[in-house]
Amino acid sequence: MATTIAITGKGGTGKTIVSALIIKHLKEHAAGPILALDADPDANLGTVLGIPIKKTIGDLREETLEKINDLPAGLSRTRYIEAGLHQIIAETPKVDLIAMGRSEGPGCYCYVNSILRKFAEDLETSYEWVVMDNEAGLEHLSRRTAARVDHMIVVVNKSPLSVDCAKRIDKLISELKNEIGRKYVLLDGVGEEKIAPLRARLNPLPLEYLGNIPYDQTLEDCVFMGKSLFELDGGPAVSKMNEIMKKIRET
Numbered sequence: 001m002a003t004t005i006a007i008t009g010k011g012g013t014g015k016t017i018v019s020a021l022i023i024k025h026l027k028e029h030a031a032g033p034i035l036a037l038d039a040d041p042d043a044n045l046g047t048v049l050g051i052p053i054k055k056t057i058g059d060l061r062e063e064t065l066e067k068i069n070d071l072p073a074g075l076s077r078t079r080y081i082e083a084g085l086h087q088i089i090a091e092t093p094k095v096d097l098i099a100m101g102r103s104e105g106p107g108c109y110c111y112v113n114s115i116l117r118k119f120a121e122d123l124e125t126s127y128e129w130v131v132m133d134n135e136a137g138l139e140h141l142s143r144r145t146a147a148r149v150d151h152m153i154v155v156v157n158k159s160p161l162s163v164d165c166a167k168r169i170d171k172l173i174s175e176l177k178n179e180i181g182r183k184y185v186l187l188d189g190v191g192e193e194k195i196a197p198l199r200a201r202l203n204p205l206p207l208e209y210l211g212n213i214p215y216d217q218t219l220e221d222c223v224f225m226g227k228s229l230f231e232l233d234g235g236p237a238v239s240k241m242n243e244i245m246k247k248i249r250e251t
C-alpha cells in the first residue's frame with residue numbers, strides 16, 4: 001500500500017513548491033515509484049516539476065459526459081472511459097503525474113465518477129508514494145472518502161491570513177471522513193524573526209511543527225525560468241526538505 005502525503009494551505013503559501021520538494025526528495029532518496037496528484041484546480045505542479053499534462057481528470061469527465069450518449073455501436077461507456085485514462089497519466093521514469101482539474105459541476109457524474117474513482121484506487125496500489133497537492137478547500141480529498149492519508153501537511157507563510165486559513169483547514173481535516181495518520185504544520189519562506197510569533201499563533205492547533213523551508217533565491221529563479229525543480233542542485237530549501245522528509249520517513 002502506498003504511503004500518502006497530502007499538502008494543503010492557503011493559496012500562495014508555497015503548497016506546490018513544498019509538494020515538488022517532497023517529490024524531489026523521494027525521487028532522489030527513496031525507493032519505489034511516486035504518483036504526484038495535482039488536486040488544485042489551479043493546476044501547476046506539472047509546470048514546477050517539468051512534467052507536461054495533456055489532459056486532466058476533469059477534462060476527461062466533461063468529454064465523456066458530452067459523448068456518452070453518442071458512442072459508436074459496440075463501444076461501451078466503460079471501454080470509452082478506459083481508453084481515455086491512459087491520456088491523463090503523464091509518465092516519467094520514477095514519477096508519474098495526474099492532474100485532477102476542476103471538480104464536479106452540476107451535471108450527473110455518478111457513473112463516470114465511479115469508474116474514475118475505481119481507476120484511481122487501483123492505480124495507487126502500484127506506487128510506493130502518493131503526494132497530493134491540494135487547494136485549501138480540500139475538495140478533491142473530501143470526495144475520495146475511502147483514501148487514507150498518512151501524512152497531512154498544512155503550509156503557512158508569513159501572512160497572518162495563512163494562519164487563519166490553517167485554522168479553518170484544521171477544522172476541515174477533523175471533519176474529513178478519510179482516515180488521517182499524522183497532521184503537521186510547515187512554514188515556508190518565513191524570516192527568522194517571524195518564526196517564534198507565528199509558532200505561538202499556531203500553537204493551539206493540534207498540528208506537529210515540522211520547521212521552516214527557508215526562502216531560496218535559486219529556487220525562485222528556477223521557477224521563474226520555467227525550469228524543473230528536479231534540476232535544482234541542492235540549496236537551503238532542498239537541504240531543509242531533505243532533513244524534514246528523513247524525519248517523516250522514519251516515523
Ligand SMILES: Nc1ncnc2c1ncn2[C@@H]1O[C@H](COP(=O)(O)OP(=O)(O)O)[C@@H](O)[C@H]1O
Pocket residue numbers: 009010011012013014015016017018188189213214215216217219220223224237
Ligand atoms: N522557499 C521558497 N523559496 C523561494 N521561493 C519560494 C519558496 N516557496 C515559494 N516560493 C515562490 O512562491 C511562489 C508561490 O508558491 P506556490 O508553491 O506556487 O504556492 P501555492 O501552491 O500555495 O499557491 C512560487 O512560484 C515560488 O516562486
Ligand SMILES: [Mg+2]
Pocket residue numbers: 015016017040042044
Ligand atoms: Mg499551487
